[in-house]
Each structure stands twice: as C-alpha cells, then as structure tokens.
Amino acid sequence: AQSVSQHNHHVILSEAASLELGCNYSYGGTVNLFWYVQYPGQHLQLLLKYFSGDPLVKGIKGFEAEFIKSKFSFNLRKPSVQWSDTAEYFCAVNADNAGNMLTFGGGTRLMVKP
Amino acid sequence: EAGVAQSPRYKIIEKRQSVAFWCNPISGHATLYWYQQILGQGPKLLIQFQNNGVVDDSQLPKDRFSAERLKGVDSTLKIQPAKLEDSAVYLCASSLELGLRGYTFGSGTRLTVV
Numbered sequence: 001a002q003s004v005s006q007h008n009h010h011v012i013l014s015e016a017a018s019l020e021l022g023c024n025y026s027y028g029g030t031v032n033l034f035w036y037v038q039y040p041g042q043h044l045q046l047l048l049k050y051f052s053g054d055p056l057v058k059g060i061k062g063f064e065a066e067f068i069k070s071k072f073s074f075n076l077r078k079p080s081v082q083w084s085d086t087a088e089y090f091c092a093v094n095a096d097n098a099g100n101m102l103t104f105g106g107g108t109r110l111m112v113k114p
Numbered sequence: 115e116a117g118v119a120q121s122p123r124y125k126i127i128e129k130r131q132s133v134a135f136w137c138n139p140i141s142g143h144a145t146l147y148w149y150q151q152i153l154g155q156g157p158k159l160l161i162q163f164q165n166n167g168v169v170d171d172s173q174l175p176k177d178r179f180s181a182e183r184l185k186g187v188d189s190t191l192k193i194q195p196a197k198l199e200d201s202a203v204y205l206c207a208s209s210l211e212l213g214l215r216g217y218t219f220g221s222g223t224r225l226t227v228v
Contacts, residue, residue, distance in 0.1 A: 036219075099169060100169075
C-alpha cells in the first residue's frame with residue numbers, strides 16, 4: 001500500500017519568508033498528487049493538483065508545487081508567506097491501483113508570525 | 115454551487131453509545147467518501163460509494179461502523195458502540211463519477227467520545 005510522508009510537522013516562519021513543505025510518497029506507478037489546506041475551524045480546501053503534464057503546478061493564493069518523479073516528491077512552495085497562510089497543510093496521493101482513494105500525509109502545521 | 119453538507123457539526127457521546135452522521139454531497143456527484151481524521155493525523159478513507167453501491171470499505175471497522183447510501187444521494191455513517199479511540203473528525207467528500215474531478219470535502223463532524 002502506498003504511504004505519504006510529510007517530514008515537517010510544525011513550521012514557524014515570519015511574514016515574507018519563503019516556504020517549502022516536503023512531501024514524499026511510496027508508490028512506483030502512476031500517481032495523481034494534491035495539496036490541501038485546512039484553516040483553523042474550516043474544511044479541507046484544494047490548493048493545487050497534479051494529474052499529468054508540466055510537473056510545476058501553480059495553485060491558488062500564490063502556491064506552487066513541483067512533481068519530481070525520480071525523487072517521489074511533490075513539495076509545496078510559496079515565495080513570500082503571509083500571516084493568513086497560517087493553517088495545516090496536507091499532501092495527498094491517488095495511486096492508479098487505488099481507485100479514487102486519497103492517501104494523506106500526516107500534515108504540516110504552519111504558523112506565520114506577523 | 116453548494117458544497118458538501120454534513121451534520122451535526124459537533125457531537126459528544128459516552129463510550130458504548132451509538133452515533134450517526136449525515137452527509138449530503140454536491141448535486142450530481144455520483145461518488146461519496148467517508149474519511150476519519152484523528153487529531154494530529156491526515157484523513158483516512160473509511161468507505162467509498164459509487165451511487166448507492168459500496169466500492170471500497172476495506173478500512174471500515176465493520177464490527178462497529180456501518181454506512182449506507184440508499185438512494186444514491188445522501189449518506190449516513192453510524193458507530194455502534196463507540197469507543198474512546200473513535201474520537202475524530204469524520205469528513206464526507208464527493209466527486210464526479212469519472213476519476214477525481216470535483217473532489218470536494220465537507221466541513222466534517224467532530225466526535226468526542228468520553
């Protein structure tokens with residue numbers, strides 16, 4: 001079964017700092033990749049997704065992610081974070097042998113200091 | 115477009131009691147999912163429906179959990195009897211029939227078992 005690892009459990013940044021959150025998965029076949037954000041007290045919202053094509057994916061709110069197949073990675077980046085980016089971020093993978101099931105990482109809690 | 119509706123928003127029960135959660139997916143979404151999100155972890159799929167049929171319930175603890183989607187629209191997830199370790203947020207999601215298009219999560223029901 002596939003698994004998803006998010007190595008940074010907690011990240012604290014100051015406003016305007018650059019962000020990179022790591023995501024690695026363990027599956028050798030074809031995958032669809034997602035990043036979700038969960039603001040305090042709110043539901044999961046899709047930030048961006050990769051199905052095929054350009055491995056550099058741009059999402060909402062200035063976020064982007066790069067799929068590096070050789071490294072089984074899909075890291076999330078933002079050049080300059082804002083206080084409003086304080087949230088929990090989840091990476092998720094859909095493997096081609098898993099139907100529509102999403103396997104989530106454990107999440108990274110980001111705190112941005114004003 | 116209305117989102118995925120879930121109720122109740124919060125529920126507190128004593129162990130060994132029973133509880134039920136309700137989900138109404140986005141109109142036209144044939145596929146419905148129930149996920150369990152334990153505090154500090156990513157969501158984990160419990161069961162997936164395609165219309166009113168079960169596609170995948172391999173991770174559903176069937177001795178105490180049950181779910182149904184009788185008319186292929188809204189769905190109910192039940193726990194009977196509840197255990198302390200069932201304390202979690204129960205998320206419902208839905209998507210269009212083909213693949214992962216439109217995958218949308220509801221706000222969830224936060225269950226506390228005391």
